[in-house]
Amino acid sequence: ATIRRTEPTAGSGDSARRFGTQRVLVEPDAASGVAVMKFKNPPVNSLSLELLTEFIISLEKLENDKTFRGVILTSDCPRVFSAGLDLTEMCGKNPAHYAEYWKAVQELWLRLYLSNLVLIAAINGACPAGGCLISLTCDYRILADNPKYLIGLNETLLGIVAPFWFKDTLVNTIGHRASEQALQLGLLFLPAEALQVGLVDQVVPEDQVLSTALSVMARWMAIPDHARQLTKNMMRKTTVDRLVKQRDADIQNFVSFISRDSIQKSLQMYLEKLKQKKG
Numbered sequence: 001a002t003i004r005r006t007e008p009t010a011g012s013g014d015s016a017r018r019f020g021t022q023r024v025l026v027e028p029d030a031a032s033g034v035a036v037m038k039f040k041n042p043p044v045n046s047l048s049l050e051l052l053t054e055f056i057i058s059l060e061k062l063e064n065d066k067t068f069r070g071v072i073l074t075s076d077c078p079r080v081f082s083a084g085l086d087l088t089e090m091c092g093k094n095p096a097h098y099a100e101y102w103k104a105v106q107e108l109w110l111r112l113y114l115s116n117l118v119l120i121a122a123i124n125g126a127c128p129a130g131g132c133l134i135s136l137t138c139d140y141r142i143l144a145d146n147p148k149y150l151i152g153l154n155e156t157l158l159g160i161v162a163p164f165w166f167k168d169t170l171v172n173t174i175g176h177r178a179s180e181q182a183l184q185l186g187l188l189f190l191p192a193e194a195l196q197v198g199l200v201d202q203v204v205p206e207d208q209v210l211s212t213a214l215s216v217m218a219r220w221m222a223i224p225d226h227a228r229q230l231t232k233n234m235m236r237k238t239t240v241d242r243l244v245k246q247r248d249a250d251i252q253n254f255v256s257f258i259s260r261d262s263i264q265k266s267l268q269m270y271l272e273k274l275k276q277k278k279g
């Protein structure tokens with residue numbers, strides 16, 4: 001994918017400078033060491049190969065810049081945090097494309113889940129499937145209180161199966177029994193339900209999502225990095241290692257699963273349904 005970087009905007013200091021790429025806007029505040037990263041892949045921030053690639057590049061840039069200790073992930077698209085994996089990347093393409101795409105999905109998850117940065121999800125819109133997965137990799141989740149902003153791993157509703165590392169990430173967050181139900185039923189939770197089950201940590205009025213994220217971030221930033229990072233590593237490394245040990249097999253598994261005629265039909269029907277919803 002070709003990545004076009006955005007130029008910094010004119011301004012009087014670091015906090016006025018933006019960088020990033022076409023689909024990932026980064027608003028850095030060097031004074032506080034916090035950057036706000038906004039997904040901008042309209043209409044629904046589906047995780048296309050381009051968006052995944054740009055996300056990985058922007059994250060790496062922030063990880064390598066010691067100025068930054070915390071990142072808030074949010075959406076620049078109204079009413080949607082992310083619609084999850086881009087269904088058009090998983091439909092009607094060839095096995096080499098599916099493999100390339102899945103490798104990028106794995107790469108993003110691996111980088112996010114063990115990131116040294118404090119990651120906070122400011123969820124300002126609908127957050128199904130892969131969108132929910134991204135939020136689950138964060139250290140803290142704040143969801144806007146809007147009944148249209150459903151969140152969850154709804155893969156079974158599409159006739160597909162959440163891979164074991166999606167499942168592990170959910171289990172690590174809400175526990176085994178709640179995950180078992182949520183995954184089998186493909187549950188999409190209302191904000192109050194998501195809070196109750198522990199899928200998000202806070203539900204706040206829509207206009208307070210970012211300000212809440214910034215104040216929560218201040219609390220996390222008050223902890224010495226080395227102690228917090230080692231603790232995060234201790235909590236998450238076993239989960240990450242499970243995928244690292246079998247990345248290639250996981251790619252092969254995905255490619256053969258997604259290439260099945262029955263799965264392609266299910267995905268196409270689901271896409272059709274999404275399109276018809278409008279008409």
Ligand SMILES: CC/C=C\C/C=C\C/C=C\CC/C=C/CC(=O)SCCNC(=O)CCNC(=O)[C@H](O)C(C)(C)COP(=O)(O)OP(=O)(O)OC[C@H]1O[C@@H](n2cnc3c(N)ncnc32)[C@H](O)[C@@H]1OP(=O)(O)O
Nearest residue numbers: 046083084085086087088126128129130161254257274275
């Ligand atoms: C034995 C086997 C073992 C293991 C298995 C091995 C491997 C596992 C295999 C597969 C796992 C793959 C994992 C996938 C995870 C995912 O993330 S799948 C994606 C799931 N996403 C969704 O279900 C969300 C679908 N979208 C929506 O519900 C709504 O769009 C949303 C609520 C987000 C926003 O609603 P609204 O604002 O009304 O927008 P529209 O619905 O009108 O959509 C606007 C246009 O965007 C298109 N679109 C929506 N979502 C996607 C998407 N995810 N990908 C691509 N395109 C999408 C939609 O069709 C509209 O397009 P149009 O304008 O009509 O052209």
